[in-house]
Amino acid sequence: MNHPREEKTFLMIKPDGVRKGLIGEIIKRFEQRGLKIVALEMFHPDKKQIDEHYPKDKKWISRIGDKTLATYQKYNIDPKKVLGTNNNHEIGKIVRKWLFEYLTSAPSVKIIVQGIHAVDVVRKITGPTMPYLADMGTIRGDFSIDSPALANSEKRAIMNLVHASETQEEALHEIKFWFDDRSPFGYKRFGVDE
Numbered sequence: 001m002n003h004p005r006e007e008k009t010f011l012m013i014k015p016d017g018v019r020k021g022l023i024g025e026i027i028k029r030f031e032q033r034g035l036k037i038v039a040l041e042m043f044h045p046d047k048k049q050i051d052e053h054y055p056k057d058k059k060w061i062s063r064i065g066d067k068t069l070a071t072y073q074k075y076n077i078d079p080k081k082v083l084g085t086n087n088n089h090e091i092g093k094i095v096r097k098w099l100f101e102y103l104t105s106a107p108s109v110k111i112i113v114q115g116i117h118a119v120d121v122v123r124k125i126t127g128p129t130m131p132y133l134a135d136m137g138t139i140r141g142d143f144s145i146d147s148p149a150l151a152n153s154e155k156r157a158i159m160n161l162v163h164a165s166e167t168q169e170e171a172l173h174e175i176k177f178w179f180d181d182r183s184p185f186g187y188k189r190f191g192v193d194e
C-alpha cells in the first residue's frame with residue numbers, strides 16, 4: 001500500500017560532488033534515512049539541457065538576481081562595477097549563465113528518490129543553498145564551505161554538491177525532463193516497505 005505522502009523527487013549529484021568522490025557518500029545519506037533510489041544514471045548534460053532544467057520565468061530569474069544583489073549589498077560591492085548592471089533580472093540571467101558552465105563542466109549523476117515526504121526530506125538532508133550557512137550533518141554543511149561572496153567574486157555559480165527539487169511541481173517537471181517517459185523501478189525495501 002502506498003502511504004498518502006509517498007512522493008518522488010529529483011536529485012542530482014553535481015560535478016563538484018562527482019569530482020570530490022562523494023557519489024557513494026551522498027547516496028548513502030538518503031538510503032539510510034529510509035528513502036528509496038528508484039532510478040539512477042551518470043550523464044554529461046549540455047548547455048541546452050541545463051537551460052531547460054532551470055525555470056525560465058521572470059520570477060525565478062529575478063529571485064536568483066535578488067540573492068546575488070543581497071550578497072553584494074552585504075559586502076558593500078557595487079554590482080554595476082562587477083557585473084555591469086544592478087537590475088535583479090539582468091543579474092539573474094548572468095547567474096543562470098554561470099550555472100551552465102558549472103553543470104556542464106564534468107559528469108553528474110541523476111537520481112529519482114522515492115519516499116515519505118521525499119521532496120522536503122531530500123531538501124533537509126541536502127541543506128540550504130549556501131554551504132557556508134548549512135548545518136553540519138547536511139550534505140552541503142559537511143562537504144562544502146562555498147559562499148556567494150566567493151562565488152560571485154569569481155563569477156561562477158555556488159558549488160553546493162547537489163541539486164534537489166524544491167517543490168512537488170519542480171519535482172514533476174525535473175523527473176519528466178531528465179527521465180522522459182522511462183519508468184522508475186519498483187521494489188520493496190526491507191524494513192521500510194514491509
Ligand code: GDP
Nearest residue numbers: 067068095128129148151152156157158159160
Ligand atoms: P538550490 O535549489 O538550493 O540549488 O538553489 P536555487 O534554486 O536558489 O539556485 C540554483 C543554483 O544557483 C544554486 O544551487 C547555486 O549553484 C546557484 N546560486 C544561487 N544563488 C546564487 C548566488 O547568489 N550567487 C551565485 N554565484 N550562485 C547562486
Ligand code: MG
Nearest residue numbers: 163164165166
Ligand atoms: Mg532550486
